[in-house]
Amino acid sequence: MSDQTGRTIRDFVLSRFPGVELDDDVDIFTLGFVNSLFAMELVMFLEKEFGLRIPNEEMSLDNFRTVSAMSALVGRLRTPDAASVGEA
Template sequence: MAEDTRAVVGQFVRGKMPKVELGDDQDFFELGFVNSLFAMELVMFVENRFGLRVPNDELRRENFRSVSAISDLVDRLSPAREPVPQEATA
């Protein structure tokens, strides 16, 4: 799921900054592209697009600083998948 999540997050962020060539690990805050409105937009995007609620203790800059960080947050907050039974993998 990580690559799919990263692609979706990357498409959203790059759509907001079309004139900027942005790598997955580049820090939006350090680049100066994040204001309080865009920060809230990122949170709302994650919650709406992935059907998650971002807990208050996860509303930290490091979780929203890059495409990779947001993708990691989404993967961490997503419900765990059911393990595949051992006999199904044989």
């Protein structure tokens, strides 16, 4: 699942910044990508694409710095749902 998650996130970033070389561990904040509007777009994208609500305590810039960090965030936020589905 995480490979697919990372690919989906990477595709979104690349759709906004075509032609950029984007490694999963590259800090996108250092590449000049991120203004405040794009940061909010990232939040909205993750919430819509993965059916999540990112809680306040996860709204840290570090969670959005890299494709890997965003994949990990999605994984963390999905875990409770997965657990509850498993129990049902």
